[in-house]
Amino acid sequence: MKKQIVMVLISALVIGGSNLSLPGNVVNAKQLDEVEKKEESSVFATEEENKEKDSEKEESVTEDTEETQKDIDEDTLNTEEKELEVISDHSDxxxxxxxxxxxxxxxxxxxxxxxxxxxAMSLNPYGLPIVVGKDNVSTEQVVSKEYGIINKSSTDKIVTVTLTVEDLNNEITFxxxxxxxxxxxxxxxxxxxSIIPSDGKEIKIDGVEADTDTSASALSDVDMSGAKEQAxxxxxxxxxxxxxxxxxTYNFDNISLSKEKPxxxxxxxxxxxxxxxxxxxxFTFGGAMNPKADWEKLSKGIKVSAAYDYQTADGTEKIIDGTGSLIAVD
Structure with missing residues (x-):
């Protein structure tokens, strides 16, 4: 019952704002409440201060980071410039x-x-029998051996023969x-x-087909089949x-990579x-002579010289039909 009254009194006193002396236990309670309020206020203030400090620290760290990054960027730029300088002047x-x-x-x-x-060639106006090689007798008016040409080159060739004819009597009409x-x-x-070309059949020497081992001297007397219609x-x-x-036909062998061409x-x-x-x-020489002329009146014959040259074919040449290799000459 007393406890109730005391509580009422405290309420009345608080409401009335009187400055009456209160019992010790009541004063202590009030003081404790004020202390708690002060502590809460202090804690709150401290938290706010800490927040401000943390914010300041973050700003400081950010500023420091930005400054550091700026320094790094400047250092990188300076390094690149230095590298450029090094490349340009080769100093390093x-x-x-x-x-x-x-x-x-x-x-x-x-x-x-x-x-x-x-x-070897002779003019035979009267058709005398002339031995030409082994077991070969000719009565033609122009008697000649047959001559071969071999291309052992690694490319197709155009072989041109220049034949210069001279009448040593100044009497003959060609x-x-x-x-x-x-x-x-x-x-x-x-x-x-005339020149009679081969018709494309095999060229033989003493019955053996001409090949890579055939010598130049052997080509001075070969056996061929002539294309007389293309003389x-x-x-x-x-x-x-x-x-x-x-x-x-060639093949390559033992080609080594080196500083000099083998x-x-x-x-x-x-x-x-x-x-x-x-x-x-x-090819061979052939032809005809006027048998009605008095050839005994001519004390000399004719002179024929042969010269050869060749060049690489370009692939546009056309071989004349009926021959092995003859082409037209411009």
């Missing part, structure tokens, strides 16, 4: 001595055309056909002198005929002539 580069390298072009072309070295010879009068020393007339002065010959004979091996049979060709 260790240089070795210069080493040169020779780079050869491994391209091989073998030029090797074999032609005859000697010739005509274009046998018909013109027949139509000549008794006073005309008419001669139809080319010769006249006084220079005359030109040409043949297209296929390349021989010689062709070190790496190229000749296997054989062209499989199409057109690495070899041949």
């Amino acid at each position: 580069i260790l240089e070795s001595s210069e080493v040169e390298m020779t780079v050869p072009i491994y391209n091989y072309e073998i030029d090797n055309v074999i032609v005859p070295t000697t010739y 005509v274009d056909s046998e018909e013109e010879v027949k139509n000549s009068d008794d006073e005309t020393y008419a001669v139809y002198l 080319v007339a010769l006249h006084a002065g220079e005359n030109h005929i040409a043949f297209r010959l296929s390349r021989a 010689e062709a004979e070190e790496v190229l091996n000749l296997i054989g002539l062209s499989p199409d049979g057109r690495s070899v060709t041949a």
Whole structure:
């Protein structure tokens, strides 16, 4: 019952704001409440202060980080500039001595055309029997051996033969056909002198087919089948005929990578002539003479000289029908 009253009194006193003395236990309670309030206020203030300090620290850290990153960026830029300077002036580069390298072009072309070295021909206006080689007797008015040409090159070749004809009597008339010879009068020393090309059949020497081992001297007397219908007339002065010959077959062996290009004979091996049979060709001389003319009045004959040259074919040449290799000459 007393406890109730005391509580009422405290309430009344608080409400009334009196400055009456209170019992000790009441005063202590009030003081404790004030202390708690002060402590709460202090804690709150401390928390706020800590928040402000943390914020300041974060701002400081951020500023420091930004400053540090800025310093790093500046250092990087300075380093790049330094590198550029080093590259430009080579002040910090260790240089070795210069080493040169020779780079050869491994391209091989073998030029090797074999032609005859000697010739034998005679004019036979009266058809006398003339021995031409072993077991061969001719009564033709123009008697000649047959001559071979071999292409042992690594490329197709155009072989041009220049035949220079000279009349040592200054009396002979060179005509274009046998018909013109027949139509000549008794006073005309008419001669139809021609080149007869091979018709493309095998070229043989003593019954053996010409091959890579055939010598130039052997080509001065071969056996061939002639394409008489494609004969080319010769006249006084220079005359030109040409043949297209296929390349021989080679293989490469022991090509080593080195600073110097190996010689062709070190790496190229000749296997054989062209499989199409057109690495070899041949020709002979033929023709007709006016039998009505008095040939005994001429004390001299004619002179024929032969010269050869060749070049790499470009592939546009057309071989004349009926021949093995003959092409037209411009």
